[in-house]
Amino acid sequence: MRPTVHDVAEAAGVSLATVDRVLNRRAGVRSATVAKVEAAISRLGYVRDMSAANLAKQRIYRLVFIIPDGPNSFMRRLESELEQVKLRSALNRTDITVLKVPAFDGAALARALESIDSKMISGVAVVATESPMVREALARLHRENVHVVTLVSDAPAFKRGDYVGVDNVAAGRTAATLMGRFVGRRPGKIALVAGSMLVRDHVERRMGFEQVIAAEFPNLTCLPVIEGRDDDATAREAVAACLTGEPEIVGIYNMGAGNRGLIDVLSADPAHAELTVIAHELSDHSRRALRDGLFDAVINQDAGHEVRSAVRILQARIDGTAVIDGQESIRIEIYLRDNLP
Amino acid sequence: MRPTVHDVAEAAGVSLATVDRVLNRRAGVRSATVAKVEAAISRLGYVRDMSAANLAKQRIYRLVFIIPDGPNSFMRRLESELEQVKLRSALNRTDITVLKVPAFDGAALARALESIDSKMISGVAVVATESPMVREALARLHRENVHVVTLVSDAPAFKRGDYVGVDNVAAGRTAATLMGRFVGRRPGKIALVAGSMLVRDHVERRMGFEQVIAAEFPNLTCLPVIEGRDDDATAREAVAACLTGEPEIVGIYNMGAGNRGLIDVLSADPAHAELTVIAHELSDHSRRALRDGLFDAVINQDAGHEVRSAVRILQARIDGTAVIDGQESIRIEIYLRDNLP
DNA sequence: CAAAATCTGAGGTACGTAAATCGAAAATAA
DNA sequence: TTATTTTCGATTTACGTACCTCAGATTTTG
Numbered sequence A, B: 001m002r003p004t005v006h007d008v009a010e011a012a013g014v015s016l017a018t019v020d021r022v023l024n025r026r027a028g029v030r031s032a033t034v035a036k037v038e039a040a041i042s043r044l045g046y047v048r049d050m051s052a053a054n055l056a057k058q059r060i061y062r063l064v065f066i067i068p069d070g071p072n073s074f075m076r077r078l079e080s081e082l083e084q085v086k087l088r089s090a091l092n093r094t095d096i097t098v099l100k101v102p103a104f105d106g107a108a109l110a111r112a113l114e115s116i117d118s119k120m121i122s123g124v125a126v127v128a129t130e131s132p133m134v135r136e137a138l139a140r141l142h143r144e145n146v147h148v149v150t151l152v153s154d155a156p157a158f159k160r161g162d163y164v165g166v167d168n169v170a171a172g173r174t175a176a177t178l179m180g181r182f183v184g185r186r187p188g189k190i191a192l193v194a195g196s197m198l199v200r201d202h203v204e205r206r207m208g209f210e211q212v213i214a215a216e217f218p219n220l221t222c223l224p225v226i227e228g229r230d231d232d233a234t235a236r237e238a239v240a241a242c243l244t245g246e247p248e249i250v251g252i253y254n255m256g257a258g259n260r261g262l263i264d265v266l267s268a269d270p271a272h273a274e275l276t277v278i279a280h281e282l283s284d285h286s287r288r289a290l291r292d293g294l295f296d297a298v299i300n301q302d303a304g305h306e307v308r309s310a311v312r313i314l315q316a317r318i319d320g321t322a323v324i325d326g327q328e329s330i331r332i333e334i335y336l337r338d339n340l341p
Numbered sequence C: 001c002a003a004a005a006t007c008t009g010a011g012g013t014a015c016g017t018a019a020a021t022c023g024a025a026a027a028t029a030a
Numbered sequence D: 001t002t003a004t005t006t007t008c009g010a011t012t013t014a015c016g017t018a019c020c021t022c023a024g025a026t027t028t029t030g
Helices: A005-012 A016-023 A031-044 A050-057 A073-092 A106-114 A132-143 A168-183 A200-216 A232-245 A259-268 A270-274 A284-291 A303-319 B005-012 B016-023 B031-044 B050-057 B073-092 B106-114 B132-143 B168-183 B200-216 B232-245 B259-268 B270-274 B284-291 B303-319
Strands: A061-068 A094-101 A123-126 A147-151 A162-164 A188-194 A220-227 A249-254 A276-280 A297-300 A333-335 B061-068 B094-101 B123-126 B147-151 B162-164 B188-194 B220-227 B249-254 B276-280 B297-300 B333-335
Touching (some): A005 A016, A073 A094, A094 A303, A106 A123, A123 A303, A162 A303, A168 A200, A168 A249, A168 B168, A188 A232, B005 B016, B005 B031, B061 B106, B073 B094, B188 B232, B200 B220, B220 B232, B220 B249, B232 B259
Parallel strands (some): A061 A123, A147 A162, A188 A249, A249 A276, B188 B249, B249 B276
Antiparallel strands (some): A297 A333
8 A cells, every 4th residue: 555644744753734744845844854754755655646636736737828820730730739638638637728829920929928827827838939028928927937838949048948849950950861862862953942931940940951961962952942931822833933943953842831832733743753852740731742752751740749748848847746858859750651650 | 617526416406326326337327317417417518537536446557567578679678668657657546567578488478468367457568479378368358357458569369459569561661661762773682680580570570671672662672681689799790791791782671679780790891881771779879870870760669658658548448538549659750860869 | 006126315434635723842032 | 031933733624536325215026
């Protein structure tokens, strides 16, 4: 039978109330007594029964997720995964509120952050846009003991929270290595497609990609970035124009949204099957493109994993317990036609 | 505030005891009354408070993990991840026992399975070796309501449990696609290295690999399998002998253990840097080999994920609750030097 | 219709912890 | 020393569910 607080109290020669004060870091216990209790705890191997503790505490983890509105498909996937988590969240005494703010709008994000009542909310997960106002709003939350994790795109200037997401520079490097190795030794040009170069993650992916191409694949050169603006139609036209204008293109790296537009262009002309195409984000469309040979590889980060990880980390921070690093690190996933989940 | 059993009782116009009988599927309630209660439950959106239920139930999930003994590094990684999980398992009212049995020994595994007391144990996770005795032992557990998951290597003949692991045929196909694309169009031979061809997963990886090479990369031919026997020294000598004997080798696929021996051979001669090498299992050694350019890609399955997933699935089966498919599917991970976690 | 079987209600205890009160004891300061 | 603050004990209530008993109500069976 597992030891209980009663056993600890008895073993330490103190009362239940004192054990409780020590366990919950309440004031009014001499350090000598704290040591006695802690000795008893480790001697007995006592671990708090979380079921009972949560029950008694009537604690509800009130979390807020703030994600950008708009067509970006990864954000929409995050949103739908959040819905899944919300369905199960009642079981964990967790209440999740999702706030959507206009994309690329630092002021709107800052307002959303400022609207958070630190009396009510104990954790916030946010897809951060960098701006001084946002930084200050995050700092305020930190001052008022609201735990923060940044999602998807790190906010390096804000050091007080956890980051849940991938290293986008490394993701770009990964795409470049695949591109270089898949293309082989023949010379050629690579077309780069981005959602919008305002977003930090796309900038980082591009940086990593171009670094590796320049350093390791001198036979390849990167063309200027085509901006698809997270929009399929725009991406389609821009890519089509680029392909006709540049006959020497041997590969395409789509580092953002707009996969559907790209797929349209590729499937329009069988000659495009020769191209090596690497894209981001596993969706129904990109899966089909992989299977049909239009795409050669897809780089992905698991939105569901990201959401669940953010929730677990926030809960752990609120409880003051440890996080399992291996479980919470988000992987840069590579999918070929053969290892689709 | 979340509704409780009391609210359900009131809403259904029955007593607490009746609600309890319905919730816990106890006998002695007319079907009309059951319907009334269930209607009230769904009307109020009642969900059982697991913290309270577990506390009251005094339930302990008693799980047994059976894994092969021996030098296989993936099994050792499973074991160490199990230790990690055990440390945290007290928090979840979960008690995990790890049994190690001789590798490749169906009889020993069957004995271990037979030793499981279905009165005490409610879930078993096993790295299955196929044999009639094992199958019968698994069937007995199923008859006696012990939930079973098979780990790492599926046991297709046993359909009553969940499988936690990757599709090894697909893993082999993935390796082959990478190999074919990395090598390019030049002709050559591929050396295949396996731990021991007795193990099902290696057989499957080889099958997938050879399928894809034969179908899609006619410039490549696969040499007969070199058996490394899960042993670094054996692998080293066998690979070295093969490389000197076959000058036309352009790639090596190591589908099992023995990475250290392979790395030794590769680092011995700078000329081997030309080889395209794809291996399984991310370890300290294979990471370094990736970074040093000795390996070109590593296929991996996450041992920690696998263990945690097995535990969650067993708990869900015992509780009769749902599992989150996306969370429990084990991915065929591809690592290049750029996306190492 | 009566007896038997089945169903339901009321109420209790238990699980392990949190959190509170209030007075007693001990330590520290004056 | 006395006064004051700090530390500690004893006890109680509450959280939501599980599980038990026993009596009373209802239905089914003979």
